[in-house]
Amino acid sequence: MxxxxxxxxxxxxxxxxxxxxxxxxxxxxxxxxxxxxxxxxxxxxxxxxxxxxxxxxxxxxxxxxxxxxxxxxxxxxxxxxxxxxxxxxxxxxxxxxxxxxxxxxxxxxxxxxxxxxxxxxxxxxxxxxxxxxxxxxxxxxxxxxxxxxxxxxxxxxxxxxxxxxxxxxxxxxxxxxxxxxKILPPASRPFKSEISTVTIMKKLIRQGSLLKCYAITFTLLFSFAAFYDAIGRSFRGTMEELFTIRAVGLIGALLSLFTGKLIARIGAYSTLKLGLLLGTVSIINMFFFSSTKALIAISIMFVAAISLLVPTVITLVGMLAGADRAKALSLYSFILLTGASLAPPAAMILQFHNVLYLLLAFFLLNFVFCYFLSKEAALDLQS
The missing domain is CATH 1.20.1250.20 (MFS general substrate transporter like domains)
Incomplete structure (x- = not known):
């Protein structure tokens, strides 16, 4: 122990x-x-x-x-x-x-x-x-x-x-x-499968529920990085104000501290929907409000959405993958970073409003994935 x-x-x-x-x-x-x-x-x-x-x-x-x-x-x-x-x-x-x-x-x-x-x-x-x-x-x-x-x-x-x-x-x-x-304790030795890593990863990608989770995963840090990159490129205020918008946005990350309680109370899929709703509302507000105070409020809301979504998706991936979770989480991490790395070029090529349209499309599509994920989970419980 x-x-x-x-x-x-x-x-x-x-x-x-x-x-x-x-x-x-x-x-x-x-x-x-x-x-x-x-x-x-x-x-x-x-x-x-x-x-x-x-x-x-x-x-x-x-x-x-x-x-x-x-x-x-x-x-x-x-x-x-x-x-x-x-x-x-x-x-x-x-x-x-x-x-x-x-x-x-x-x-x-x-x-x-x-x-x-x-x-x-x-x-x-x-x-x-x-x-x-x-x-x-x-x-x-x-x-x-x-x-x-x-x-x-x-x-x-x-x-x-x-x-x-x-x-x-x-x-x-x-x-x-x-x-x-000095401090990290040894964990129980993971079960070593005789099946090759490539074969297991192919199996994971073919698993419908995991594939939907990975699709949502791609959009998370992409949206986070593109959101701040777009603000940085279009903002017309001072550097101090831009610094404030970025720094104060960290307040939104505090919502992630309640993710575990939310998942325990309303379930992972409802928590996922809540995060997507927060993100969608914050993106829509970006079309209409551009003052420094408004951007600070929107930034907090958007970071809160991503902070809620990331641990929820990780929890789902870990549960759905079972004994293959290490490989599933490797794929998750790879897809998450791929999204983050593609965000700056996209923000550089697209106009500010086009970036917002892209992020809005991502979040609306994620609602569709979330709907099917919850339906599949309900069918699994019935069977």
């Missing part, structure tokens, strides 16, 4: 690690110009470094979830943190754009070792009630990282140089490696 004290410490470690890991997805966004000036290249070359990171991070997400079935969740998380510390430090040492491409790619792979393994580790270690709350905390951290990662890198770059932002994160990962090695 693992003591309650150790489980609480484990929850804190996983949540904090999730924040710092996810922060590095967004660190380059506010400092593209500074890095481009350092290397004397066009800013688009640095944006390419962010795209490479996203590709290799997604590859890491796909690889490490199944690998944790073989090597164990704890070992993958701890080894991944040490590798992340080294690769992140190497990013800061990059002398030119080509070296940045290589180090950011390696960093992407190493950071990809956390999310799917942490989700599967949570299912292995915690009881359902505690697990839902932990998933809420981890995913709230992921959402907060979308803003905090940008704030940290821009603040450090303002006072020092862009390299120091990566040195800072490298030190954080190394400290988390030491703490995790």
């Amino acid at each position: 693992i003591s309650k004290r150790v489980l609480i410490a484990t929850s804190v470690i996983l949540t904090v690690t999730g924040i710092f890991v996810a922060s590095n997805i967004y660190t380059l966004i506010p400092i593209y110009g500074e890095i481009a000036d350092t290397f004397k290249v066009n800013e688009n070359h640095i944006v390419a470094g962010g795209s490479l990171f996203a590709f290799f991070y997604a590859a890491g997400l796909l690889f490490f979830g199944p690998a944790s079935d073989t090597f164990g969740r704890r070992r993958i998380i701890i080894s991944g943190l040490l590798a992340s510390a080294l690769s992140t430090f190497a990013v800061g040492l990059s002398p030119n754009a080509e070296a940045l491409y290589i180090t950011r790619s390696i960093q992407g792979v190493t950071l990809g070792s956390f999310a799917p393994v942490a989700f599967a580790y949570s299912f292995d270690l915690f009881q359902p009630r505690s697990r839902t709350l932990l998933l809420v905390f981890i995913n709230t951290g992921f959402l907060a990282a979308g803003i905090l990662g940008q704030l940290i890198s821009s603040a450090i770059t303002f006072y020092y140089k862009w390299n120091y932002a990566f040195y800072f994160f490298a030190v954080c990962y190394f400290i988390l490696f030491l703490v995790s090695y």
